[in-house]
Amino acid sequence: MTASTTPSDPAALARELFENYDRYKKTEITTRRFTHAELMQWLKQFEEQKVVESSPAGKSGEGRMIPLLKFGNGQTKALLWSQMHGDEPTATMALVDMLNFFAQEPDHVVTKTIREKLTLLIIPMLNPDGAERFQRRSVHGIDINRDALRLQTSEARILKATQEKYKPEFGFNLHDQDPRYTVGSSKNVTAIALLAPSLDEKKTETPSVKRAKHVAATFAEVLNVFVQGHLARYDDAFEPRAFGDNVQKWGTSTILVESGGWKDDREKMFLRKLNYVGLLTSLYVIATGAYQEAKLELYERLPFNGKNLYDVIVRRAKVTQKNAPEITVDIGINVEEQKDPANGNIQLVGKIVDIGDLSSYGAFEEIDGSQIPALTGEQVKLEKTLTVEKGKKLF
Ligand SMILES: [Zn+2]
Incomplete structure (x- = not known):
């Protein structure tokens, strides 16, 4: 300089x-x-x-x-x-x-x-x-x-x-x-x-x-x-x-x-x-x-x-419910850092924060949900936590 x-x-x-x-x-x-x-x-x-x-x-x-x-x-x-x-x-x-x-x-x-x-x-x-x-x-x-x-x-x-x-x-x-x-x-x-x-x-x-x-x-x-x-x-x-x-x-x-x-x-x-x-x-x-x-x-x-952003959005995923027809939804997921009480290491934990039409939201990472097999209602639930690991699929 x-x-x-x-x-x-x-x-x-x-x-x-x-x-x-x-x-x-x-x-x-x-x-x-x-x-x-x-x-x-x-x-x-x-x-x-x-x-x-x-x-x-x-x-x-x-x-x-x-x-x-x-x-x-x-x-x-x-x-x-x-x-x-x-x-x-x-x-x-x-x-x-x-x-x-x-x-x-x-x-x-x-x-x-x-x-x-x-x-x-x-x-x-x-x-x-x-x-x-x-x-x-x-x-x-x-x-x-x-x-x-x-x-x-x-x-x-x-x-x-x-x-x-x-x-x-x-x-x-x-x-x-x-x-x-x-x-x-x-x-x-x-x-x-x-x-x-x-x-x-x-x-x-x-x-x-x-x-x-x-x-x-x-x-x-x-x-x-x-x-x-x-x-x-x-x-x-x-x-x-x-x-x-x-x-x-x-x-x-x-x-x-x-x-x-x-x-x-x-x-x-x-x-x-x-x-x-x-x-x-x-x-x-x-x-x-x-x-x-x-x-x-x-x-x-x-x-x-x-506030129109989630960490991850899975777009247009199929979700099946027992006793209800299959529907197509977007899934909003945020990822938080959590300290592992056992060893003090920081882990990433995903959480489903919204389900439905998320077309007005953006995300740092978008996943094409039409390319994954239909998910069950058990898998796609508000507040559900997900393991976030490099190279590993969320669902
Ligand atoms: Zn401050």
Whole structure:
């Protein structure tokens, strides 16, 4: 990657980052299930190389240290926090990749511009206790994203205190959503959903909210280069207890980035790459001020998330019932990860979630049911679980 030229537009820069990603991604991260201890190990290197300054932001409910990383010494501050929900690690991986890029390319125009114009405040893995269990909630079973007002969890207090102390101009609230959300009423899976959260019921557009919309529009413009038709807008109803909405209200122009799903990307490595490109490009464009030129309709015209997707659909299968005529149905199946209590290994378990005319639904995988022998009513039942094994037929 050349360090001399100034990228002419966000899309061109994004393309460059996308193409060279393999050089900068943190290769130690190979699965989305990683622990706090592993993350600390990866981050240690950046601290030792003096890429970032790290200080404890506080401790989790169970006493795990939650670091606040600082990069750059510019006037404008941007706060980025990820994995407030323990089982939503995609952006955490991307943040590590981004720091790896800064470490390897200290003289690149993107690194230099961000370092000089911005101060990045990064809290990766805000919920390490949840991450340890790969669960959404805190050790107490609290959704930290509904604790912005009561501040009962130490993790919520850490985020609130950091926002209060630095009063950052920009905020990035980084999550993973249901991987089966679709773009509006289409069958296209949502790769990434974006939102400039509302700060009240009336969705008042203050200058700060408008600025957030410009950042969201920049993010959409960048990702459109790679996944056009796979971007959605997250539900914009005001949630008085959530962090995104409150941080917005406290004056930080905040966007929510929700990583969704992608075919054959259970470990979310492609979505991690999209996050990396989207975040790095958006931060660069915030640093240059060019984000203000992003066309708002790129964000405002994004359809909201819909839900028209199953993991697998068996189309037009024949089903026989005792005492009833044979009928033709589509079978919708979702596949979940389950921990085997015996050895802790992750297994995939399929579950029949719908039967009937599923013509308005899409799927990551479609099976032609007319090519398989008629199934019995015993085989095709709502809620029935199915063994999912590579190379093995579902029925
Ligand atoms: Zn979340």
